[in-house]
Amino acid sequence: MAAIIRKIFGLHRKKVTKKDSITGRNNSFPVPYLSKLEGNQLQPGQSVIIRGLIITRNEFVINLTNGPRVELDEETTTLDDRLLCFRADLKGKKIHLNACIEGEWGKEGKVKQKWLAGEEFDIRIRCHEEEFEVFVEHKLVAKFSYYLPLHKITHIYINGSIELYSVSWEGKYYTVPYAADIPGNFYPGRKLYVSAFAKKKAKQFFVDFHNGPDIAFRIHARFPDKKIICNTRAEQNWGTEEKLEVEAFPFKRKKNFDLLVYGEENKFVIYIDDCLCGSFAHRINPRGIDKLTIEGDLVLQGVHLK
Structure with missing residues (x-):
């Protein structure tokens, strides 16, 4: 219909x-x-x-x-x-x-x-x-x-x-920086939903998936450059950055947005406002992801895992 x-x-x-x-x-x-x-x-x-x-x-x-x-x-x-x-x-x-x-x-x-x-x-x-x-x-x-x-x-x-x-x-009221454990870890098939409002003078925000001391996956939105960068950090060393190739930068100051990260066997899949924006191949075993952190120039309105 x-x-x-x-x-x-x-x-x-x-x-x-x-x-x-x-x-x-x-x-x-x-x-x-x-x-x-x-x-x-x-x-x-x-x-x-x-x-x-x-x-x-x-x-x-x-x-x-x-x-x-x-x-x-x-x-x-x-x-x-x-x-x-x-x-x-x-x-x-x-x-x-x-x-x-x-x-x-x-x-x-x-x-x-x-x-x-x-x-x-x-x-x-x-x-x-x-x-x-x-x-x-x-x-x-x-x-x-x-x-x-x-x-x-x-x-x-x-x-x-x-x-x-x-x-x-x-949703509820959240503090930023935000940190939470991931019960059962972020194994393939799990989803993370984040709803947030980008501040008036927003410059950047991060969403990090931690595997012990390492960061198995980072999403880094950069407002001045209008770029979304993905990366990992292992043994305190950052890897090679990968830019999500989107038609237009999907985040806007003074507007809210929905971010969805879906874990597959070989990659993370990223949706923004229900639109597929790209993927990032696993460099570190996602089954070891046990913690989530979010920080930057935003107001969190909802965070939940499925």
Whole structure:
């Protein structure tokens, strides 16, 4: 279905990432989408990440609510509170942000945003102590203060003229430099996901996979040079640098990004924002990788291993 839509609407106008089982974008979620937040209450630092495809230029909504009553019908005459209502008016080229508590709407905020039918979208809502941060296409576009405490959110509801690729809650507050052990080591088949925000004056950042005292793999993003360099360090000696040959430097200051590193038998495979960016052949046995460190000019929003 998605492939037909892309062909009809001419997606040569905007680069579209390829669905891939490694990146986890090989399935779609039904719309309308309603999900209860299971487990612990939401914590400051967490983000909901919503990705999908615009089908028609009508509208779609993302609501964070305190209950499952999200649409009026014969049995439902009152809706649960919408602590955040994100409404994309595709024809009007605007995003409307508001909250509705006990039937009363608050003060609406508006953000200009143009999407065409057939384009993909990436929306992130990050929770803080007193406000939401709203990211659209990896750019911070708005901040929205809470009307009710964060812990009141119990459900997320999405509806409209879209196809959903993924909906996920992840992240917390991280310190940088960041360091963590890798339980069971980074054997082939494992994945590392990193979500982060590049600072306004970002110059560089590193992601290092440690094998004891050695660094089995380093990803080094250099903003002034617009280069991504890969390397290893064995017995305190750095090897020969390898540059990832990408069409354009994928990291931008004041924008967030997703980095995925997938371990294969003979190499690491690197994806950035779901796009394949290159690979790096193993020089040191990856099965000995037992620690991860991240440092540089970024704000970490999510780190997890699979």
